[in-house]
Amino acid sequence: MTWQLYDQTFNRRLLLGTAAYPTLDILQQAITGAQPAMITVSLRRQSVSGKAHGQALWTLLHQLNIPILPNTAGCLSVQEAVTTAQMAREVFQTDWIKLELIGDDDTLQPDVFQLVEAAQILIKDGFKVLPYCTEDLIACRRLLDAGCQALMPWAAPIGTGLGVVHEYALKLLRERLPDTPLIIDAGLGLPSQAAQVMEWGFDGVLLNTAVSRSGDPVAMAKAFALAIEAGRMAYKAEPVIPRQQAQASTPVIGQPFWHSSEYQTS
Secondary structure (H helix, E strand, C coil): CEEEEEEEEEEEEEEEECCCCCCHHHHHHHHHHCCCEEEEHHHHHHHHHHHHHHHHHHHHHHCCCCCCEEEEECCCCHHHHHHHHHHHHHHHHCEEEEEEECCCCCCCCCCCCCCHHCCCCHHHHEEEEEEEEEHHHHHHHHHHHHHHCCCCCCCEEEEECCCCCCCCHHHHHHHCCCCCCEEECCCCHHHHHHHHHHCCCCCCCECHHHHHHCCCCHHHHHHHHHHHHHHHHHHHHHCCCCCCCCCCCCCCCCCCCCCCCCCCCC
């Protein structure tokens, strides 16, 4: 089930982060098992993680031969985000960027006002911007007006594993932006939650904490990959519409016996 982001076509709908795995070997096994469309890497995180570890990760990324999506994690201002994105382009040799611009230290909620401004600057500079945003419809429209061709709304605050907190808002976003690729980013904790948003018609899911901090990251990465594909397949199959009244799946016509709720007396 192929899909398109900007001018590139992908075969998988899972995007996988690379932070907080117990070891690089486990990270490699998780990526190999899940075969994500892209893997996200933070330039800031690699800069402070030590030269040896950074070089080992860089070597691993090249060996995996999976498209890299750098992000601007930890940025708090437009200038900071733009500078980090430009540095990431030089380091990773890609125009793709996951734009993160945080407005609150506790919830890690995106600053949608600065996000729009930063997106405008980066798109004019030739970047393919995937903005990490809230599920607010108006904010998402402003990002599209800025030139973004895809959006990454959160399900819940980063790392919480709560699943979808505002179901109505996410469903409304999907309904009102039917032609925009929407990737759920942040807040999912279980494969069933990933399958759910895919059943609603979302185009992809980006994960990190739910996989890397689980008891078995390799198995969890595979489980999420399967759930995402299953959810998409279910969406395309057009699920039955929920109803309050029972409806027999087996027709009564042709049955050898007819049951009546009315008892007859002799």
